[in-house]
Amino acid sequence: MRPLFRPFTLQTRLRPSVAIGRDRRVFLSTPALLRRQFINEEEFSSGDSGANRALAQELLTEAYCWDHSSPNTGHSQLVLDADPTADITQAPATPFPAGIDPNLTYLDTIRQDSQREFPETAFMMVSPQSGLACYWLITLTKARRILELGSLNGYSTFWLAEALKRNCREAGLAKPPSPVVACELRKEFAQSIERQVTKYNMQDWLEVRQGPALDTLRAIPVGTQFDFIFLDANKNDYINYYEQILAQDLLAPGGVLAVDNVLFYDAVYTKYPPVQKVYQKLAEDQGLVSLPPQKGLLSHNPPNHLYDFNAHVAQDPRTEQIVLPLFDGLTLIRRK
């Protein structure tokens, strides 16, 4: 099928987007769903024109599609004829929009290497759009002291480190005042980050602290503050991380705490949806009958923790927040 639009027109969740694949897959969808379905980005064309929307509506009424619409956001998701054999670990590099620093395209290599090295957990990486959004936020705010909670094997961390590098370059600094501090629980991921730090010669820009992030936070010397904190660790501790950051006064005046996955596959709109159902939908979105049990995903209940976290923050007079419906939902928080 003839390419109609650039894939990056699909970044917004504020209005429905349509994508049409050569293999007849059609999507009217949120990016969260797209991430799971667009296994080969070269094989689809996309856009949000009235014509495409009309086509998608027509297909919907013909009942060829699964409807995942969210009544709360008014956001539609529509999938036709998804490829059940699709394998997200084989996804090719995401095309970078023109204008992005070509030196950053190695981040796609990191993403792909991560998918190969840790195929079971690769789905947890932030989307390229979320990485780019953090990069924008850091460079817009000129943040120089940066902390990440939950780094997996470093894909998001390298986005943060590259933003720091740019801020320092623009300020005429050859080295940062301090590297990005990346907190990761699991040793194999921390070691993988370290290998990549060496490979890409990023020793000055990124430092890994392996262990439970709450312990790492508590060990940070009194008086230390960060301009940008990215929270993407275990969801059952999100409220604890938030409270610890405030208690230790870790967020600098004007600093931003960015929290990922706050919409959790659109499962946070109702209080405590049955987790089995959420994961079943997630599995179906990935073209699987069910998620393999060994992934241990059901050991805790992220949608419920995210629901509680969102409510906790929304009712907190100490901070201001905005939820950006970007990819899986990104909340920005700052101290009043």
Ligand SMILES: C[S@@+](CC[C@H](N)C(=O)[O-])C[C@H]1O[C@@H](n2cnc3c(N)ncnc32)[C@H](O)[C@@H]1O
């Ligand atoms: C969603 S993944 C992070 C993805 C990463 N930000 C990226 O985009 O590539 C969550 C990570 O948090 C880590 N994690 C889980 N519990 C943790 C804890 N108590 N302390 C620190 N990290 C933890 C997991 O091992 C996992 O690597």
